[in-house]
Amino acid sequence: MGKISGPLLDRIDIHLEVPAVPFRELSASRSGTSSGQMREAVLAARMRQAARFGDGSGRGPRSNARMSSREIREHCRMEPAACELLRAAVADLGLSARAHDKVLRVARTISDLDAVDTISCAHVSEAINYRLLDRSLWQ
DSSP states (O other): OOOOHHHHTTOSSSOOOOOOOOHHHHOOOOOOOOOOHHHHHHHHHHHHHHHTTTTTTTTTTOOOOGGHHHHHHHHBBOOOHOOOOOHHHHHHHHOOOOOOOOOOHHHHHHHHHHTTTOOOOHHHHHHHHOOOGGGGGOO
């Protein structure tokens, strides 16, 4: 893999490593979230976002991904433990200010999928995990 600089990597919202799935798992029947159920959850989360941001001042509906720093402070209310978890992640992982904001935007979206107004530790933890692609592969 080629190298991607830290500043460029900071501009990518979600970093995921997707390993190959063994054939046995591909062919096994298992229940999970159907595409229809997932579609409904995403539509409900998008409706929450549309209600949060209004009409977007003539630009059409807005999403969490387009929140400004001021909007992040306004709309990303966190439980105290979630705030502490994010503080520790910034300190321990050396996350930049841009990465901090991206984690909050993703955590806000995860909490919207859960249909809750306050960001919890679980939401922040999941969002942080989406930033932890093994950077040695990229840098």
